[in-house]
Structure formats: C-alpha cells, structure tokens
Amino acid sequence: MPAPTTSASFMATIVSLCKRRGFIYQASEIYGGMGNTYDYGPLGVELKRRVKDAWWRSVVTARADVVGLDSAILQHPKTWETSGHVVNFTDPLVDCKTCKARFRADKLEEVQCPQKPSRTPLENKCELTAPRAFNLMFKTHVGAAEDSAAVAYLRPETAQGIFLNFKNVLESSRLKPPFGIAQLGKSFRNEITPGNFVFRTREFEQAEMEFFVPPGEDERWFEYWVTERFRWYTELGIRPEKLRLFPHAKEKLAHYSKGTTDIEYEYPFGWGELEGIANRTDFDLKAHSEASGVKLEYFEPETKVHYIPYVIEPAGGVDRMALTFLIDSYAEEEVEGEPRVVLRLHPRLAPITVGVFPLVKKDGLPEKAHELEAELRELGLATFYDEKAAIGRRYRRQDEIGTPWCVTVDGDTLQQGTVTVRERDSMQQTKVGVKELGAHLLHAQRHWKRG
Amino acid sequence: MPAPTTSASFMATIVSLCKRRGFIYQASEIYGGMGNTYDYGPLGVELKRRVKDAWWRSVVTARADVVGLDSAILQHPKTWETSGHVVNFTDPLVDCKTCKARFRADKLEEVQCPQKPSRTPLENKCELTAPRAFNLMFKTHVGAAEDSAAVAYLRPETAQGIFLNFKNVLESSRLKPPFGIAQLGKSFRNEITPGNFVFRTREFEQAEMEFFVPPGEDERWFEYWVTERFRWYTELGIRPEKLRLFPHAKEKLAHYSKGTTDIEYEYPFGWGELEGIANRTDFDLKAHSEASGVKLEYFEPETKVHYIPYVIEPAGGVDRMALTFLIDSYAEEEVEGEPRVVLRLHPRLAPITVGVFPLVKKDGLPEKAHELEAELRELGLATFYDEKAAIGRRYRRQDEIGTPWCVTVDGDTLQQGTVTVRERDSMQQTKVGVKELGAHLLHAQRHWKRG
Numbered sequence: 093m094p095a096p097t098t099s100a101s102f103m104a105t106i107v108s109l110c111k112r113r114g115f116i117y118q119a120s121e122i123y124g125g126m127g128n129t130y131d132y133g134p135l136g137v138e139l140k141r142r143v144k145d146a147w148w149r150s151v152v153t154a155r156a157d158v159v160g161l162d163s164a165i166l167q168h169p170k171t172w173e174t175s176g177h178v179v180n181f182t183d184p185l186v187d188c189k190t191c192k193a194r195f196r197a198d199k200l201e202e203v204q205c206p207q208k209p210s211r212t213p214l215e216n217k218c219e220l221t222a223p224r225a226f227n228l229m230f231k232t233h234v235g236a237a238e239d240s241a242a243v244a245y246l247r248p249e250t251a252q253g254i255f256l257n258f259k260n261v262l263e264s265s266r267l268k269p270p271f272g273i274a275q276l277g278k279s280f281r282n283e284i285t286p287g288n289f290v291f292r293t294r295e296f297e298q299a300e301m302e303f304f305v306p307p308g309e310d311e312r313w314f315e316y317w318v319t320e321r322f323r324w325y326t327e328l329g330i331r332p333e334k335l336r337l338f339p340h341a342k343e344k345l346a347h348y349s350k351g352t353t354d355i356e357y358e359y360p361f362g363w364g365e366l367e368g369i370a371n372r373t374d375f376d377l378k379a380h381s382e383a384s385g386v387k388l389e390y391f392e393p394e395t396k397v398h399y400i401p402y403v404i405e406p407a408g409g410v411d412r413m414a415l416t417f418l419i420d421s422y423a424e425e426e427v428e429g430e431p432r433v434v435l436r437l438h439p440r441l442a443p444i445t446v447g448v449f450p451l452v453k454k455d456g457l458p459e460k461a462h463e464l465e466a467e468l469r470e471l472g473l474a475t476f477y478d479e480k481a482a483i484g485r486r487y488r489r490q491d492e493i494g495t496p497w498c499v500t501v502d503g504d505t506l507q508q509g510t511v512t513v514r515e516r517d518s519m520q521q522t523k524v525g526v527k528e529l530g531a532h533l534l535h536a537q538r539h540w541k542r543g
Numbered sequence: 544m545p546a547p548t549t550s551a552s553f554m555a556t557i558v559s560l561c562k563r564r565g566f567i568y569q570a571s572e573i574y575g576g577m578g579n580t581y582d583y584g585p586l587g588v589e590l591k592r593r594v595k596d597a598w599w600r601s602v603v604t605a606r607a608d609v610v611g612l613d614s615a616i617l618q619h620p621k622t623w624e625t626s627g628h629v630v631n632f633t634d635p636l637v638d639c640k641t642c643k644a645r646f647r648a649d650k651l652e653e654v655q656c657p658q659k660p661s662r663t664p665l666e667n668k669c670e671l672t673a674p675r676a677f678n679l680m681f682k683t684h685v686g687a688a689e690d691s692a693a694v695a696y697l698r699p700e701t702a703q704g705i706f707l708n709f710k711n712v713l714e715s716s717r718l719k720p721p722f723g724i725a726q727l728g729k730s731f732r733n734e735i736t737p738g739n740f741v742f743r744t745r746e747f748e749q750a751e752m753e754f755f756v757p758p759g760e761d762e763r764w765f766e767y768w769v770t771e772r773f774r775w776y777t778e779l780g781i782r783p784e785k786l787r788l789f790p791h792a793k794e795k796l797a798h799y800s801k802g803t804t805d806i807e808y809e810y811p812f813g814w815g816e817l818e819g820i821a822n823r824t825d826f827d828l829k830a831h832s833e834a835s836g837v838k839l840e841y842f843e844p845e846t847k848v849h850y851i852p853y854v855i856e857p858a859g860g861v862d863r864m865a866l867t868f869l870i871d872s873y874a875e876e877e878v879e880g881e882p883r884v885v886l887r888l889h890p891r892l893a894p895i896t897v898g899v900f901p902l903v904k905k906d907g908l909p910e911k912a913h914e915l916e917a918e919l920r921e922l923g924l925a926t927f928y929d930e931k932a933a934i935g936r937r938y939r940r941q942d943e944i945g946t947p948w949c950v951t952v953d954g955d956t957l958q959q960g961t962v963t964v965r966e967r968d969s970m971q972q973t974k975v976g977v978k979e980l981g982a983h984l985l986h987a988q989r990h991w992k993r994g
Contacts, residue, residue, distance in 0.1 A: 114610075114715030120619030122707055122835040126695075127685070129617055131708055133715055134610035134724075141599075141611075148592075153925065159565075159585035160592075164746050165729065166580055168571030185687055194687045230683045232697070234578070234745065236636055236645045236735055244577075246683070246697075256573055257582055264565030264584055266931070273585075278616065278729065284687055294685065295615050384573040474604065480717070 099360035106360075106419060107289055109433070113493050115139065115418065116290060128283070128293050135493055136414070138443035138474065140297075143413050144276055146440055147299045150324055151274045151406075158272035158301065159265060163253025165278060166234065166244050174383040175252050175376065176347055177229060177245075183284060184223035196284050197223035228281045230294075246280035251405060253277075254302045255376045258388045269390055269401045270313060272303035276410065288361055290411040297410035304390070304401035307374065310350075313404045314371045318353050321367055321406045325355065329438040329542045330420050334358045335366070348375040357416050366416055367408035374400040417441055421494060427519070435494030436517055439537040442494040445473045446533060449486050451502035453479050461501040464511070464526065468499075471530045473537075491516055496540065497533060517543050550811035557811075557870060558740055560884070564944050566590065566869065567741060579734070579744050586944055587865070589894035589925065591748075594864050595727055597891055598750045601775055602725050602857075609723035609752065610716060614704025616729060617685065617695050625834040626703050626827065627798055628680060628696075634735060635674035647735050648674035679732045681745075697731035702856060704728075705753045706827045709839045720841055720852045721764060723754035727861065739812055741862040748861035755841070755852035758825065761801075764855045765822045769804050772818055772857045776806065780889040780993045781871050785809045786817070799826040808867050817867055818859035825851040868892055872945060878970070886945030887968055890988040893945040896924045897984060900937050902953040904930050912952040915962070915977065919950075922981045924988075942967055947991065948984060968994050 110116040114133035120126040132140055152160045172178050184197040197220075230246040247253065254273045261273055279298050290296075305313045318337065326332050340352040350371040357366040377388040377400045389400045421436040439445060448465040450457035458479055465475045476495070478486050483500060490498050500512040504523070511529060514521045515536075524532050561567040565584035571577040583591055603611045623629050635648040648671075681697040698704065705724045712724055730749050741747075756764045769788065777783050791803040803821040807814045828839040828851050840851045872887040890896060899916040901908030909930055916926045927946070929937050934951060941949050951963040961974045964983065975983050 111711070112715060114712065117708060117711045119615045119617075119704075120622060120707055121711065122831060122837040122839075123619040123621040126615065126617060126619045129615045131612065131614035131704060131711075133612060133708070133712060135715075137611040137613040140613060154920065156928065160588040161585065162583035162588040162591060164570045164577065164580045164582055166570075166577060166731075166746050168574040168577045170574045171571060226687055230685075232681045232683045234681075234733065236677055236733075253570075253582060256571060257568060257584070260562070260568045260572065260582075261565065261584060264563060264586075280617075282685065282687075295617050380573060386573040388573075469605065477607065 099362075102360040102419075103289060106415075106422065109422075109492065110136065110289075110418070115493075128287065129295060130290050130293060130411075135443040139417070139437075139441060140410060140414050142441045142443070143410055143417065144297075144299070146328060147324075147408075147410075147413075148274070148276065151272070151299075151301050155272075157267070157270060158274055158303070159261065159267065161254055161257060161261065161273050161275045162277060163250065163257060163275065165247050165280075166232075167247060167253060167256065169243055169245060170383060171252050171256060171380075172229065172245050172248075174379045175255075176379075177248055178227070180347055181229060181248055182225040182227050185226040185284060186220040186223050189219040189221065191218065194284065195220075226284070228283065230280045230282050248281050249279050249407075250275045250277045250298045250300045251302060251372075251407065252376070254300070255380055255388070258304070258377060259386060262390065268392075270303065270305040270309065272301050274299075274301035288359070288364075290415050291359065291361075291364065293411060296412075298407065299410050299413070300405065300407040302372075303404040303406075305404060307399060307402045310371055310373070310402035310404060314351060314353075314369065317404050317406045318355075318369045321369060321408075322355055325366070325416075328417070328441060329436065330357070330416065331542075334420060336363070338363075338365075346370070348372050357420070359416075359419065366412060367406060370405045370407065372403040372405050374402055376403065377401065432488060432491060434491040434516060436542060437494035437496070438542070439496040439540045442496055443474065444476045444490070444493065444495045445497065445537065446475050447486065447490040447495050447498040448475055448477050449483060449498060449500045450479050451483060451500055455503070456506060457501050457503075460505055464499065464501060464529070468530060468533070471534065473530075473533060487514060487519075497536065499529065550813075553811040553870075554740060557866075557873060560873075560943065561587065561740075561869070566944075579738065580746060581741050581744060581862075586894040590868070590888075590892060591861060591865050593892045593894070594868065595748075595750070595861055597779060598775075598859075598861075598864075599725070599727065602723070602750075602752050606723075608718070608721060609725055609754070610712065610718065612705055612708060612712065612724050612726045613728060614701065614708060614726065616698050616731075617683075618698060618704060618707065620694055620696060621834060622703050622707060622831075623680065623696050623699075625830045626706075627830070628699055629678070631798055632680060632699055633676035633678050636677040636735060637671040637674050640670040640672065642669065645735065646671075677735070679734065681731045681733050699732050700730050700858075701726045701728045701749045701751045702753060702823075702858065703827070705751070706831055706839070709755070709828060710837060713841065719843075721754065721756040721760065723752050725750075725752040739810070739815075741866050742810065742812075742815065744862060747863075749858065750861050750864070751856065751858040753823075754855040754857075756855060758850060758853050761822055761824070761853035761855060765802060765804075765820065768855050768857045769806075769820045772820060772859070773806055776817070776867075779868070779892060780887065781808070781867065782993075785871060787814070789814075789816075797821070799823050808871070810867075810870065817863060818857060820855065820857045823854040823856050825853055827854065828852065883939060883942060885942040885967060887993060888945035888947075889993070890947040890991045893947055894925065895927045895941070895944065895946045896948065896988065897926050898937065898941040898946050898949040899926055899928050900934060900949060900951045901930050902934060902951055906954070907957065908952050908954075911956055915950065915952060915980070919981060919984065922985065924981075924984060938965060938970075948987065950980065 115136035117131045118125045119129035119131045186197045233242045234244045235242045338354040338356045350373045352370040354365040355367045356363045381388045425432045450461040469475045496516045498514045509526045510523045513524045566587035568582045569576045570580035570582045637648045684693045685695045686693045789805040789807045801822040801824045805816040806818045808817040832839045876883045901912040920926045947967045949965045955961050960977045964975045965972045
C-alpha cells in the first residue's frame with residue numbers, strides 16, 4: 093500500500109485531498125490567498141481538536157504532576173527582551189539587487205527564484221547584499237499611541253507565558269518540583285521562507301510543556317520526556333520506522349539550551365522536526381527573576397533551600413502533528429481492480445468515528461438509520477449519516493477521510509435487529525446486534541491497533 | 544446566600560478568588576502587568592476548556608446541520624476592507640490638551656481621570672480636542688518589508704473567516720441551507736477603555752456561528768437561535784432571573800444588521816451583553832462576492848435557483864462566558880457559625896469533578912484513595928487528591944473552586960467497601976459502595992440540576 097512515489101506528487105495529493113474533503117484550505121483563497129496561511133475546514137478542525145485533546149489528556153489530565161495554563165498572546169514587551177527574542181530571534185536576510193527579492197542567507201540553496209541566487213554572483217545574474225539580521229517577531233501597537241512605548245509583539249512561543257506565571261502557579265497550587273505546566277495556543281513567526289503546506293506557517297498552534305525539576309535531576313527527566321513523547325506518537329498510530337531521534341550537536345544548540353533532541357518524521361520532503369525536547373536549564377526563570385526583581389524559585393520547606401528549577405521542555409506544533417497524522421495514515425490500494433484511498437487514522441483522531449447508512453432509501457431504513465445515529469451520537473461517537481450513492485461508494489468516501497467504522501442498516505435490522513459493521517482497514521464486515529452496537533464500537537475504539 | 548453587597552467589592556472578591564486559586568491571573572504581572580490582558584491558570588484553563596466543549600457540543604457535534612471551522616487570525620487585508628472594518632470599526636477619540644490623556648468621546652462620563660473631562664471644558668481644567676476616528680484593529684506587517692503592501696490586521700472577529708470559506712465548505716460537504724458554520728478562536732480589538740476584569744479585554748476568545756438560511760426564513764431562524772442560546776445558558780446553571788433579552792433599536796444597529804438581540808446578564812457592574820444574536824442578512828457574502836469576483840451563493844438543484852443566503856449569527860465571548868459562570872455560581876454562606884464560599888458550577892463546567900481524600904494519612908488509606916482516584920480518572924472524571932488538613936477544611940477548599948463531589952476513604956472502605964460521597968451544594972453525605980462509585984458519580988453528573 094505505497095503512497096505516490098515522488099515527494100512532490102505525494103504532497104500535492106495530500107493538499108488536494110485536504111481541500112476537496114474539507115480538512116485544510118488555503119486562507120483568504122477568494123482574495124488570492126494569504127501566503128502560507130491556512131484555514132481548517134469541518135474535518136480538519138475535528139482532527140485538530142482530537143490531536144489537542146489527546147495531547148492534553150496525555151500530558152495534563154492523566155497525570156497528577158502537570159497542570160494547564162492559557163496565557164495571552166500579547167505579553168509585556170520586556171518578556172521578549174529578557175527571553176532573548178528581541179536580540180536573538182532573527183534570520184539573516186540578503187536582498188538580490190537584480191531581482192529585488194529577499195532571501196534567507198543560510199537557506200539560499202532552497203530558494204526558488206527565476207535567477208537562482210548564489211553566494212558567487214558571477215555564476216549568474218544575481219547580486220546579493222551582505223546579510224542583515226531580521227527579527228521574526230510580529231510587531232504591533234497597543235493603545236491609541238503608535239509610538240515605541242506602546243510596541244507589543246505577538247508571542248513567538250507559548251513557553252514564556254509559562255515562565256512568567258511560574259510563581260502564580262506555585263502559589264495557587266500545591267505543586268512542588270518535579271512538576272509541569274502545559275499550554276496549547278497560537279504563536280506567530282514572521283518566517284521569510286515558510287513552506288511545505290502546514291509544516292511551517294507564520295501562524296501556528298503550539299503544544300508546549302515546561303517541566304520544572306531540581307537541578308541535577310534534569311538529565312534523567314530529559315530522557316524520560318524524550319521517551320514519553322516518542323511513545324505518544326507511536327501509540328497514536330505513527331509508524332515507528334518513520335520516526336527517529338535527532339540529538340542536536342552541542343555547538344548548534346539555542347542560547348538557552350544545554351541539550352536538545354528532536355523527534356523527527358520522514359516527510360515526503362525529507363526528515364523534519366516533529367517535536368523538540370530541550371533542556372532549557374534555569375536560563376529563563378533566572379533571566380526573568382533578574383529582569384523583574386521577582387524571585388522565580390522554589391523553597392523546599394524540609395531542607396530550607398531556595399533554588400531555581402531546571403526546565404525540560406517538550407515542544408510540538410499541533411498543525412505539524414495533524415499534517416504528520418494525515419501523511420502517515422495515507423495509503424492507496426487496489427481492491428478488486430478498483431483504486432482505494434484510505435486514511436488509517438487512529439479512531440481517537442478520526443474526525444468521524446462511525447458512518448451510518450441505510451442500505452436503500454426506502455422501506456423505513458432511513459428512519460431506522462437516523463434513530464441509530466442519534467443513539468451513537470449520544471454515546472459521544474462522532475457520526476455521519478449518508479444515504480447517497482451505492483454502498484461501496486459510501487464506504488470509499490468514508491475510507492478517504494479515515495472513518496474507522498461504517499454501520500449499514502438493512503432488512504435484517506428491522507427483522508432480526510442486526511446491522512452490518514464494516515471495518516475500514518481490513519474491510520471486513522460483521523453482523524452486530526443493534527443493542528450491542530454502541531458497546532461494540534466503544535470497545536473497538538478503545539482497543540484499536542494499527543495493523 | 545447573597546454575594547457581597549456592593550458591586551466593586553463583589554468584583555474584587557471574584558478577582559481575588561481567581562488569582563488565589565489559579566483561575567485567572569493578570570498577564571505579565573512580574574513586569575507590572577499588561578493592560579487588561581489576562582492569563583488563565585490551572586483551574587481557569589479547565590473551566591474555559593469545558594465552556595468551549597459545552598458550546599461546541601451544543602452548537603456543532605450534537606447537530607447534523609452545523610459544522611466547525613478554524614480559520615487563521617491573519618487573513619488577507621482585503622477581507623477587512625470588504626467587511627467594512629477598515630472604515631467603520633472605529634471609536635471616536637479625544638485628547639485632553641491639559642493632561643495629555645486620550646479618551647473615548649462617547650464614554651467621557653465613564654472616564655477616570657485626575658481632572659474629570661467634560662464636553663464643557665470651562666467647568667474644569669481639561670481642554671479636549673475634537674473627536675477623531677480611531678480604528679480598533681491591531682495592525683502588523685507580514686514578510687520582510689515594512690511597507691503598506693505588507694500590512695495585515697489581527698482579526699477583530701472570527702466571523703469573516705467563515706464567510707471567506709463559505710464556498711470551500713459548501714464544496715467539501717453536502718450541506719445546504721439552512722446550515723451553520725461555527726468557530727472558536729481568538730480575536731483582537733485595540734480597545735481604549737477595556738475593563739471589568741475579563742469582561743472586555745483586548746485579546747479575547749470568540750464563539751461564533753454563522754447560520755445560512757434561504758432569504759425569507761431569516762426571521763424565523765433568528766427567533767430560533769435567540770431561544771436556543773438563551774436555553775444553553777440556563778441549562779448550564781445560569782439563573783434565568785439574571786438574564787434578559789435586549790433587542791437593539793433599529794437606529795442603533797451595526798451597518799450589516801437587520802436586527803440584533805443581546806442576551807444580557809446582570810453583572811455586579813450592571814446589565815451587560817453576554818452574547819449577541821444578529822441577523823446579518825446577505826451583507827457579508829454579497830460584499831465578498833463583489834470584492835473578490837467569486838460567487839458566494841447557493842445553487843438549489845431542484846429549483847435551479849442561485850441565491851445568496853441570509854445569515855443569523857449567535858456570537859458570544861468565551862472569556863465573558865467563563866466570567867459569567869464564575870460570578871453567577873459564587874455564593875457566601877454561614878454554615879455552623881463558619882463562613883463558606885462556594886461556586887455552584889454545573890458539574891460539566893467545574894474544573895475538578897471529584898476530590899478524593901483519605902480520612903487520615905495512615906492505615907493504608909492514602910494508598911486506597913490513590914487507587915480509587917486512578918479508577919475515577921480512567922472514567923474521564925477530573926480528580927484531585929488531597930490528604931492535607933482536617934476533612935472539613937478540605938471540603939471548603941473544594942467548595943471554593945466548585946468541585947461538586949468529594950469522596951472520603953475511611954476505615955469502612957477497607958472493611959466494608961464503602962466511601963463517603965459529599966455533595967457540594969446540599970453538603971449531604973452518602974455512603975456509596977466502591978464498586979458503584981463511578982456509575983454513581985457519572986449518573987449524578989448527568990442529572991445535576993441547580994437547586
């Protein structure tokens with residue numbers, strides 16, 4: 093069941109499926125589009141909700157040692173001076189004097205340009221300026237004055253909102269290290285060369301957690317979270333052979349990091365970061381303590397010791413997660429001489445859990461199917477009613493969007509109280525009693541494993 | 544069980560509770576705060592999640608005629624020209640030449656100023672300029688150039704993202720009017736006089752739905768959605784006597800509206816809009832069709848008629864909803880001579896559903912309580928384990944954050960397999976078998992009614 097062979101055609105296939113079935117649309121499309129900005133359609137928003145819910149459950153609610161937070165996108169500008177973003181969060185840019193375009197100096201080989209730019213301008217017609225630092229934060233003004241006093245930035249990461257609230261959370265909870273604060277929310281980076289669909293966009297949703305530990309326990313917890321986060325992806329159906337760990341070289345670490353390991357996925361366009369786990373040390377809490385004069389530390393009552401915790405940060409992107417689940421679950425097959433496209437999404441992630449079909453549009457079957465659909469929905473299952481086209485075609489439409497089960501109501505339903513349950517991956521059909529249907533599906537959902 | 548008597552002290556009480564227990568903090572507090580911007584703490588983020596989930600379930604997943612969407616905050620600037628926001632979304636501002644402050648010309652009576660401003664400057668020392676229109680949209684620049692070509696706005700409402708995708712959703716679904724598209728997401732308004740805690744903030748989360756109907760059916764659907772949305776609030780426990788409908792006068796309607804009715808709540812600071820239901824007519828789809836050249840209309844195959852649907856929009860704010868649930872559920876009582884603070888939150892909204900306590904910290908009770916907590920969590924209930932302080936004090940701590948049930952593990956648990964379930968509002972205690980505990984709590988949660 094291979095996907096299309098070339099990477100460009102595979103991505104084009106995914107983009108096309110996303111638009112056609114309502115997962116992801118180009119934003120502002122009717123106005124010619126907004127560069128590298130995307131809107132999630134009816135199925136995409138449900139996929140994203142489920143990815144976020146699964147993350148929140150795994151990282152926050154299933155644990156006693158992690159709590160959630162939802163901090164504002166606009167924070168005091170001092171936040172970004174202290175964090176180092178005002179000075180360090182830049183890309184080196186060059187202008188081409190010939191074609192007037194602007195490029196990242198460190199990514200010239202990736203640039204698509206009518207006259208391919210190069211550092212050796214004599215080879216072609218491009219003449220490049222020296223690189224200049226360009227800050228990636230979006231800037232705006234708050235209040236009625238458009239002067240520098242009112243400058244604000246759209247946050248480039250959710251993490252800083254967690255550090256700013258370290259003391260608030262400590263004081264309003266009874267947590268003590270090791271403990272974590274997790275957050276889901278939008279961040280913004282004014283990327284010059286975004287790309288690859290929703291892999292890198294200017295506006296994106298982060299899933300970040302800062303796990304505060306006593307200094308000295310940081311390396312152990314770093315390993316713990318690398319393992320834990322890797323497990324999360326495979327548990328939700330990502331093929332392990334498409335994942336790898338990529339530890340950053342010491343000399344390439346961000347200014348705040350003692351060690352970073354990426355969980356990488358093999359995308360059609362090559363290996364790319366799916367999530368990064370960083371040992372941020374005490375860099376951020378220390379910097380904000382010094383800049384604000386507010387001590388961001390933990391007081392250990394037993395030993396009477398004050399200390400600034402170290403921080404382990406698993407940081408992923410929800411859009412990238414959603415894209416990865418889509419890509420990894422996509423397959424094309426031939427079934428009885430006909431092509432079949434199927435998304436082998438984990439049932440916990442699939443936008444629709446159960447398709448409900450009357451075999452034919454008469455004999456009371458539509459009424460019975462509607463009734464059944466309402467019952468399944470009441471159980472918390474996401475349902476979709478469909479009575480159009482032949483039954484095989486209805487199956488295919490659900491396969492393509494990853495619906496794990498389809499339930500068909502037929503004559504037997506009225507006479508013997510059974511329905512046909514058809515499973516997406518094996519395409520096997522089973523007769524199930526109407527009374528057992530809800531429990532059957534909930535059980536199947538709970539115990540699903542990728543084949 | 545009245546709340547504090549003066550409105551200022553009531554709001555101060557709510558703000559203080561929110562900070563102390565971790566519902567809502569002032570944003571960037573360690574840097575002196577960011578004006579009228581707030582961060583949600585561990586309990587606040589759970590309350591907000593539950594409010595959003597309840598809204599989504601009611602408006603989207605429980606219905607077959609509404610789908611979701613999640614559009615970007617940054618859309619093409621033409622969006623806001625066409626919607627009328629660039630020209631019309633302004634407040635009239637005046638400067639005081641004496642004290643250099645800036646005020647809304649239409650809200651001068653609300654201004655707090657050392658020298659109270661007035662339209663009759665001779666009465667005091669303020670001298671005001673003539674009013675000027677000040678646009679409420681936050682402006683930024685996308686890409687490397689800071690010129691006008693790259694101007695972008697942070698969306699002031701999520702609704703436009705829905706209108707832009709009308710055709711996309713129609714083509715990737717099989718919906719036909721009447722149908723709705725719903726969205727949850729952040730919007731931004733550069734308010735000059737925000738206030739009243741999270742009632743009006745510059746950054747806020749909207750819960751908007753655009754319901755597309757054939758022209759002529761709009762007034763019927765308008766009434767339907769006013770009733771439906773009113774019902775939602777009372778079903779989630781808001782006291783009906785604190786709610787009222789406020790139909791806007793025809794001459795005060797927004798430029799796009801044929802009729803608007805607010806659902807108002809009686810806040811400590813007076814009646815205020817909780818949600819607005821507007822008949823936006825075909826204004827937006829028509830305007831975007833004309834500006835983009837893309838026809839945003841529905842083709843009715845049976846009658847072969849093309850038409851632009853009318854739009855009914857129920858639009859609420861999630862922060863305002865959360866604040867309203869907090870305020871409305873807050874009560875102070877005297878119980879056996881001791882004060883008790885209680886949030887009578889609906890169990891579906893309470894951040895924690897069950898507190899689990901060992902009666903004492905020995906005899907194997909903590910182990911048993913932890914075991915029970917894990918089982919309840921497995922059922923999807925939000926739990927909190929507490930073994931500190933006397934049992935009465937542990938009840939009070941849960942009352943104050945709205946936890947509907949507390950389960951105490953004692954000697955009987957080990958010997959007879961029963962626990963004590965204590966209900967928040969009545970404070971009644973019941974012995975329940977450990978084996979029935981999960982089902983007992985799920986049933987109680989399902990059938991809860993505000994007393």
